[in-house]
Amino acid sequence: MIRNRDRKEAAPASTMQRIVILGGGFGGLNAAVALRRADAEVTLIDRRNFHLFQPLLYQVATGGLSPGDITAPLRGILRKQKNTKVLLGDAVDLDAVNRKVILKDGGTIPYDSLIVATGARNFYFGHDAWAADAPGLKSIEDATEMRHKILYAFEAAERESNPDKRRAWLTFVVVGGGPTGVELAGALAEIANDTLRHDFRDIDPTDARILLLDGGARLLAAFPEELSLKAEKALLKLGVRTRVHVSVTGIDAHGVDIQTANGPDRIDSGTVLWAAGVAASPWGKVLSERAGATLDRQGRVLVEPDLSIKGHPEILVVGDLSHLDGADGKPLPGVAPTAMQQGAYAARILTGAKREPFHYFDKGTLAVIGRAAGVAWFGKLRFSGFLAWLAWLFIHLMFLVGFENRVLVFLQWGFQYFTFHRGARLITGPGEGGLDKT
């Protein structure tokens, strides 16, 4: 058993402000970095020892990049920041009265100000059992599990003689037509059409069926309609069939039950991938129970204009866990730029800046569809195709943490672009190459 040391508490009370940050994602890490010159004692707590660049998780899931390429050790990023301490720990509860965060192992971390940036998790609309057969895409482990499922399906198809079963192994269903679903479906199509094209002897990977399901009226609901249509066309060109107005009623190891305008239907598939829903992290509930926060239907915390919880100006909630309405009356989007801007804002107001309402600066939205195609939406500027893809490439490389990661990712994308090769096609994890997972 490791117990958290409380030496800091035993020492003479510091007069310096103690700022505790929960979560080392885009929001929390940006807050920490923005506090680098602050006259404060900063503690960043995360369950993992690394920052994860979530927008590229789907590239790990599809064998294009390695986990190490899109992660950076939190300690490494903050090593030179002497006022900041990184703690590998699982914060599970809050004592809002005595201002202490409680860790799973019983340790407590006192704070003067608290920034909660614990983000979101996969959400199956109440059907948690679906998670076993339809992995979502929030963690590195999610991504390697998806990679396992995808690559294994082709292996299983190669060994299957029953044509129906083989067809099911070659059927890939992506549930959810947001940016993650669109990007996943596009990458899947590339794997089937290009990467694996000549790899098998008894199946033709280009026979793979890739279905993208969405419950709404169109893909990329947050984008303007013209870009949704362009995305659907680009996907169709790659061989991805989009089905809208489809709701999923069941998922098991052999396929998906759906409800369509024409009634119920069934899709036999060995590989169902979940990109449909996220819910707030359990810290929503903690803040509601311990600090009286109000939650929305997705479990996000309704925050004041300064990102604080009503009655608790010392607790700020940033990123995917927070719900703040934008100028258009809709909640700010759960994307990296929102979290980053909120993290930096939280750092500013905790170090003396006036508590003017947080204002989100929308830098635009992007999604890519396979190789060299994409849709982009920067306010009035809307474009698609190669230019959108280039913009996506540039922006993602720019924000990827670590010079080394940037160079490695850039190189691997270069290789992929010219050779269709995906270097990280490993089937790893439990079950010795997945052979027992049939």
Add this chain to the structure above:
Amino acid sequence: MIRNRDRKEAAPASTMQRIVILGGGFGGLNAAVALRRADAEVTLIDRRNFHLFQPLLYQVATGGLSPGDITAPLRGILRKQKNTKVLLGDAVDLDAVNRKVILKDGGTIPYDSLIVATGARNFYFGHDAWAADAPGLKSIEDATEMRHKILYAFEAAERESNPDKRRAWLTFVVVGGGPTGVELAGALAEIANDTLRHDFRDIDPTDARILLLDGGARLLAAFPEELSLKAEKALLKLGVRTRVHVSVTGIDAHGVDIQTANGPDRIDSGTVLWAAGVAASPWGKVLSERAGATLDRQGRVLVEPDLSIKGHPEILVVGDLSHLDGADGKPLPGVAPTAMQQGAYAARILTGAKREPFHYFDKGTLAVIGRAAGVAWFGKLRFSGFLAWLAWLFIHLMFLVGFENRVLVFLQWGFQYFTFHRGARLITGPGEGGLDKT
């Protein structure tokens, strides 16, 4: 359930020779590649979908490289080789009379000639229970588990207030002073002295104790004595203490029990790494029971001068699983060059070459000790230091499969050399960042 298709058997009998290869390591893959122009039907069976460059596994275990960097998909390597089929399968038994390999799922694969190249596995001298607390280094999963243990130990030390427990977390024991043990210990020292140097606030990673234990009289027993001494000195300079004539009598989660010339002793340590022993793969036993092969004490198959099993000229055993004495009367070393040469030899004699005795061409042996130091032994040429390190670098890059991998590894080594940075320092796997693994 996936069943293996037996369509090939149902089809009209082919007149082409069917060559089945078990294992896609150095031996099996080299045999397959050497058969690329053979008038034969080649099937390569492996439980994993990738070839693993084992000599660099310790770099994955120490966060220097990602799993994807030292692996290459078998299908990708062999995609253009139209006479060769890759089968993801677990070969568990043999019908030597009817010449069939039996898979775990019940499928059978008929052969005319069989190349068994299933290699070696970790061996704990009969104490299999030690595996839980002292991972070995044979698979990618072994390497990420080791990485987990090493990085987590520093995290645990940072959180530990009890000085004895903290010291145990900062004590790293490597069991076995062969090339793998020496390389691991050297890399561990670099992590502690350089990579993590400024990462913590309450511990000083340079306080870490790294102990390298060996049961024999000196490190690198297979090398000339002068190089053993040079290796020991180079390790000492990095802060690694070598203890020879030490046998391990127990391993648990909190340390190692040892027997020395001065009697029994105990080393408290949170991180024990196993580099002491390998044994032949279970196929030694299969060949002994089904084809009458004779095994040596390590379970390796005693092969004829043409690598076949007595009475079964159609079964060849190559690589770590085979035992053939060299010109000096000692068994050929269980290293990659032996396996590669034997794989190529097997391919030659199965395609009509005369069965002249296999002759091993010793290209020399190398081991590196941390950054820019090493020992090399090329026949009469023996050297150490920077030159040996450069030779090691060059040779390993040369044999790494895949141009992309070579470039990526070269770049990452360049980064490491100039910045001491190790990019792949992820704590991944079960237990959410290892927090439950205390």
